Amino acid sequence: MLKLTQSIFKAYDIRGIVGKTLDAAIARQIGQAFGSAVRARGEKNVVIGRDGRLSGPELASALAAGLQSAGVDVIDLGVVATPLVYFGTHMLDAQSGIMVTGSHNPPDYNGFKMVLGSEAIYGDTIQALYQAIVKGEFAIGAGSYRQHDIRDAYLQRIVGDVKLARPMKIAVDCGNGVAGAFAGDLYRAMGCEVTELFCEVDGNFPNHHPDPAHPENLQDLIRCVQQGDAEIGLAFDGDGDRLGVVTKDGQIIFPDRQLMLFAEDVLLRNPGQQILYDVKCTRHLAPWIAQRGGQPLMWKTGHSLVKAKMRETGAPLGGEMSGHVFFKDRWYGFDDGLYAGARMLELLSRQQDPSAILNALPQSASTPELQLQLQEGENFALIGKLQGEARFPGSDQTITIDGLRVEYPDGFGLARSSNTTPVIVMRFEAESPQALQRIQGEFKRVILAAKPDAALPF
Numbered sequence: 001m002l003k004l005t006q007s008i009f010k011a012y013d014i015r016g017i018v019g020k021t022l023d024a025a026i027a028r029q030i031g032q033a034f035g036s037a038v039r040a041r042g043e044k045n046v047v048i049g050r051d052g053r054l055s056g057p058e059l060a061s062a063l064a065a066g067l068q069s070a071g072v073d074v075i076d077l078g079v080v081a082t083p084l085v086y087f088g089t090h091m092l093d094a095q096s097g098i099m100v101t102g103s104h105n106p107p108d109y110n111g112f113k114m115v116l117g118s119e120a121i122y123g124d125t126i127q128a129l130y131q132a133i134v135k136g137e138f139a140i141g142a143g144s145y146r147q148h149d150i151r152d153a154y155l156q157r158i159v160g161d162v163k164l165a166r167p168m169k170i171a172v173d174c175g176n177g178v179a180g181a182f183a184g185d186l187y188r189a190m191g192c193e194v195t196e197l198f199c200e201v202d203g204n205f206p207n208h209h210p211d212p213a214h215p216e217n218l219q220d221l222i223r224c225v226q227q228g229d230a231e232i233g234l235a236f237d238g239d240g241d242r243l244g245v246v247t248k249d250g251q252i253i254f255p256d257r258q259l260m261l262f263a264e265d266v267l268l269r270n271p272g273q274q275i276l277y278d279v280k281c282t283r284h285l286a287p288w289i290a291q292r293g294g295q296p297l298m299w300k301t302g303h304s305l306v307k308a309k310m311r312e313t314g315a316p317l318g319g320e321m322s323g324h325v326f327f328k329d330r331w332y333g334f335d336d337g338l339y340a341g342a343r344m345l346e347l348l349s350r351q352q353d354p355s356a357i358l359n360a361l362p363q364s365a366s367t368p369e370l371q372l373q374l375q376e377g378e379n380f381a382l383i384g385k386l387q388g389e390a391r392f393p394g395s396d397q398t399i400t401i402d403g404l405r406v407e408y409p410d411g412f413g414l415a416r417s418s419n420t421t422p423v424i425v426m427r428f429e430a431e432s433p434q435a436l437q438r439i440q441g442e443f444k445r446v447i448l449a450a451k452p453d454a455a456l457p458f
Contacts, residue, residue: 001025008111009130011419012122012304015102015111018055022110024062027100030112031066033132036139037125038072038096041117044143045094049077049085051101051178051239052201055110060100063112064145067098071141075148079201081178081240082113083336087154089115090332101178101239104211107204113239119311120334122304151182159189161330162342164349171230172341173197173221175210179240179338186338187234192345195230197221210237212244213322215252215368222250232354234341241303242323243337245344247355256281257361258340259319260288261347266317266329267294276310276318276326278302279402280369280427283412284362300402302419303335321427364411365436366429370457371418372447379417379424382451386415390446406442413439415447426457 002023008016014030016022038046046067050056056079064074075092077084085099095118102109114121132138170192174180180199187194197220198207208217212235225233225246235244245253256277263275267289275289278301286296299309303324310318316329324335331339348354374382383403392398392406399405403416403424411430418425426443430436440458447454 004029004133006130009126011126012120012302013111013113014126014129015105015109015420017108018059018110019108022059024058027059027062028066029133030129031063032070032138033129034098034114034116035067035070035072035143036132036137037116037129039070039139039141043095043117044071045073045075045092045096047075047077047085047088047092047094047097049080049082049088049097049099051082051099052079052176052203053102053107053110054203056100056203059110063098063100068143068145069141070139070143072143074143074145076145077148077150079178079181080150081182081338083241083334083338084150084154086115086332086334086336087157088148088150089118091150091153092148099239103239104209104213104237120304120307122302122308155182155186155189158186158339158342162190162346164191164346166349167191167193168232168345168349169193169230170345171195171197171221171224171228171233172199173218173224173233173235174199175208175217175236175238176200176202176205177210177236177238177240179236182240182338183234183236183341186342187345190342190345195224195228197224205238212237212242213369218244218246218252222246226250232345232348234344236337236341237323240337241335243325243340243344244323245358247358249355249359251355251359253358253361254321255319255323255325256285256321257358257363258344259285259317259325260361261357262317262319262325262327262340262343263289263294264292265343265347266327267292270316270329274313274315276306276313276315278306278320279399279405279414279416280321281319282362282364282366282429283407284364288362298399298401301416307333307335364429364431365433367427367436367458370426372424372426372454372456374422374424376422379422382424382447383415383417385450386446389450392442392446406439408435408439410435411439413443415443
């Protein structure tokens, strides 16, 4: 039996390596702690589901047993994409749910994404679960267990709402993640002709990693769209809550640009409302939103943090550079890659040349996410020091809501601490390669001044 370590209790979820930091006994304890938190709110039901990882059945079974021992009635959705668990907390008599998923992590990882009382939990609430386990403070009871198939209700809800202007030919790449069990059927039901890549759910991920945030994972889809008759390609991460898009000519439309199209559409029905986006997003997004009568609101990175801010502000749409898109307009406000894909197809079906519309969205030279590897805990200390001491001559403004985002007339640089690993994540965007180099040079200067031995990735 493994010893429980606090390190698996991350900022937005619980995540560990199966057999090293996570096993069935720990999953059971997490069930007991979460079940106790549910009971403390006067609730009785919890929805659970799992992705296609090989460790899923054992962990989900232990989780259910833990929940039941705390007096919670468990509704098990079986093998589903994460959004179907969120959907279950809206459609079934349950405000709380747990998805057993390793998301886009390597195959030997697994974990838990949690909704407690209709809210995605993070930070202190997750740490409170750890403390409850350490102290053994659990509610006691004997909850029931039942299985429920929510697939048809989910598909019908989307197909009933999202309408294509014309049939489309598309390709989808699920990277052997659990979205493969739903994507083809969903888009065919909407009137698409679908070419499926790697839609067999396989927890070994034999083809490529299911993470559309990284261009190398989109190469198969790009080849398929370029060589076949599909108009557009959609890609999903391991648990189906993030979307990737590629055009006919092989361009990757990153999520901050997808968000431009979504914002334009949502603002037609919600004039003057706030549109939320995280600190990693392009500087073209704020003026785009403002020009269409919306209020741009930059916020911290992290799906739980964005959901909480949307609830606070009443924003009808939010999005993150990582690919999480949150529709409150016509949907429930949770991140859902499959639904975002449906909404994207709805907009593109009105165009004769979908790729031309996507490629015409404003774009600058930019870097992918660059990572500065550090020791555990060093990342937060270094960002704190930079926020206090770093100076950036020639910049327009410095934004410190999540790390350090420095805006220049011709670009921006970002350095923020990852909430899940001991790294500082950096991203740069500018109007020219020269400006990009200059801004990177400014960040190099202040980071090396604060930490002379930093091994920078640029």
